[in-house]
Amino acid sequence: MDDREAEVLDRIGRGLLYTESEAAFQNPRRRADLIFEYNSTRPGATDQRRELLERILGSVGARTVLLSPFHAGFGSNVHIGDDFFGNVNLTFVDDVEIRIGDGVMIAPGVTLTTTGHPIHPGLREDFRRFSRPIVIEDKVWIGSHVVVLPGVRIGYGSVIGAGSVVTHDIPPMTVAMGVPCRVVRPITDADR
Known part of the structure; x- marks a missing residue:
C-alpha cells in the first residue's frame, strides 16, 4: 500500500469525505460476481450457498440463513x-464494516448503509462520500423495509418497527420505530 492509499484509508476510517476515484484501489475487495452466483443458486443447494457466503462475507457464523436475492457493495466488509436470519432483498452498503451479532433477524427489504453523501451539491463530484460502521448487537429484530444509516449501533435485544429510518443509536432492550426512528418503549418481562 502506498502513502496515498494509506491516507485515503485513514480518512475513510475517520468518517471524512473521500471520492470514488480515491477509493478505487479497494475494488478488488468487491464480491459482485460471487454475490451474483449466490443469488443464482437453488435454495436447496445449502452446501454451495454456505461456501459462497464464506467467500463473500468478511466472516459468517454458524446456522446462517440469508435468502436470495441479497446485495452488497463489497460483501467483504x-x-x-x-x-x-436475513430475508429477501437485504442490501448491505458496506464501504466500511457492518457487524451483526448472534441471533439477529432481519425482515424483507432492509437496507444497512454505512455510506452517505454531502448535502451541498458542490461536494458530491466524483461520488464524494463519507462512511461510518454499523453495529447490530445480539438478538435484534429489524422489521420490513427499515433503513439503517451510517454510524448507527442498535443495542442488544431491540426491535426496529417496519418502515423505520434509523438515524441514531438505539439502546438495548427497546422497541423503536418511525421516521426518524425513536424509542417508543422498553422491552420488559410483560412482553413474554
Whole structure:
C-alpha cells in the first residue's frame, strides 16, 4: 500500500469525505460476481450457498440463513454472527464494516448503509462520500423495509418497527420505530 492509499484509508476510517476515484484501489475487495452466483443458486443447494457466503462475507457464523436475492457493495466488509436470519432483498452498503451479532433477524427489504453523501451539491463530484460502521448487537429484530444509516449501533435485544429510518443509536432492550426512528418503549418481562 502506498502513502496515498494509506491516507485515503485513514480518512475513510475517520468518517471524512473521500471520492470514488480515491477509493478505487479497494475494488478488488468487491464480491459482485460471487454475490451474483449466490443469488443464482437453488435454495436447496445449502452446501454451495454456505461456501459462497464464506467467500463473500468478511466472516459468517454458524446456522446462517440469508435468502436470495441479497446485495452488497463489497460483501467483504460484512460480518455476521451465529443464528442469523436475513430475508429477501437485504442490501448491505458496506464501504466500511457492518457487524451483526448472534441471533439477529432481519425482515424483507432492509437496507444497512454505512455510506452517505454531502448535502451541498458542490461536494458530491466524483461520488464524494463519507462512511461510518454499523453495529447490530445480539438478538435484534429489524422489521420490513427499515433503513439503517451510517454510524448507527442498535443495542442488544431491540426491535426496529417496519418502515423505520434509523438515524441514531438505539439502546438495548427497546422497541423503536418511525421516521426518524425513536424509542417508543422498553422491552420488559410483560412482553413474554
